[in-house]
Amino acid sequence: MTPVHSTDQPVVAVLVAAGSGSRLGAAVPKALVELAGVPLVRLSAEALVAGGVQQVVVTIPGGMDAPFEQALAGLRAPLRIVAGGSTRQESVRLGLKALNASDDAVVLVHDAARALVPPALVASVVEAIADGAAAAVPVLPVTDSIRQLTASGSVVVDRSALRAVQTPQAARLGALRDAHEHARVRGLEVTDDAAVCELVGLDVTLVPGHSDAMKVTTPADLVVATAILEERRRP
Ligand SMILES: Nc1ccn([C@@H]2O[C@H](COP(=O)(O)OP(=O)(O)OP(=O)(O)O)[C@@H](O)[C@H]2O)c(=O)n1
Numbered sequence: 001m002t003p004v005h006s007t008d009q010p011v012v013a014v015l016v017a018a019g020s021g022s023r024l025g026a027a028v029p030k031a032l033v034e035l036a037g038v039p040l041v042r043l044s045a046e047a048l049v050a051g052g053v054q055q056v057v058v059t060i061p062g063g064m065d066a067p068f069e070q071a072l073a074g075l076r077a078p079l080r081i082v083a084g085g086s087t088r089q090e091s092v093r094l095g096l097k098a099l100n101a102s103d104d105a106v107v108l109v110h111d112a113a114r115a116l117v118p119p120a121l122v123a124s125v126v127e128a129i130a131d132g133a134a135a136a137v138p139v140l141p142v143t144d145s146i147r148q149l150t151a152s153g154s155v156v157v158d159r160s161a162l163r164a165v166q167t168p169q170a171a172r173l174g175a176l177r178d179a180h181e182h183a184r185v186r187g188l189e190v191t192d193d194a195a196v197c198e199l200v201g202l203d204v205t206l207v208p209g210h211s212d213a214m215k216v217t218t219p220a221d222l223v224v225a226t227a228i229l230e231e232r233r234r235p
């Protein structure tokens with residue numbers, strides 16, 4: 001399949017898959033859980049490659065090499081599997097270290113749990129970096145009403161000013177490695193790579209996200225994701 005974008009930049013990715021999936025509660029690590037017979041990590045890796053990624057490092061739980069190698073066998077891009085860390089942030093840092101590419105390569109960080117990310121969304125964060133953004137993340141408007149807890153109760157929040165953040169998140173490889181090292185040295189913990197970039201003063205550019213890039217977190221998410229995949233496969 002031809003990548004859905006074109007750029008002169010090398011495009012590489014860290015696919016974080018080292019989580020246990022405690023909220024899903026499956027018998028295997030979440031990234032090995034199957035949607036319509038295909039492991040989440042395999043679907044995610046294929047979406048990255050279809051979106052133009054040329055090299056993938058996958059972070060996995062320690063001691064799980066064999067099942068992950070089997071799940072990822074035959075991927076149409078160079079692939080390396082490395083042990084992840086105890087947090088997502090640490091897994092990303094270890095994955096970035098294992099990539100073999102120049103500092104100016106475009107790097108994507110993607111959750112294996114967002115297995116149905118459309119290749120066009122992958123391409124759109126790459127293009128944002130190629131067009132000059134320091135960091136790029138996909139976002140969606142928030143659909144629930146939101147309240148913020150206060151000392152005396154709670155207050156309503158204007159949701160029109162809020163966005164939910166997805167992956168893949170993109171930057172230049174050298175800059176993202178430096179930002180993660182900065183966070184590690186200072187003991188700073190944040191929830192995503194855009195926030196790591198902001199710790200070192202990089203501007204974050206927002207691109208439109210997609211509902212199919214939902215994160216499989218709970219058993220109900222698995223039902224929704226299965227339905228999306230089956231709908232895609234319907235002739
Ligand atoms: N130490 C960790 C924790 C998470 N992840 C990855 O980061 C992504 C987002 O994390 P999440 O979906 O919250 O996964 P888990 O941490 O496994 O979920 P839970 O909190 O339910 O255990 C997942 O693809 C997960 O595999 C990782 O590589 N290393």
Ligand SMILES: C[C@](O)(CO)[C@H](O)COP(=O)(O)O
Binds near residue numbers: 088191
């Ligand atoms: C990176 C992320 O998916 C963006 O929404 C999210 O922050 C991961 O959070 P989690 O705590 O690992 O579920």
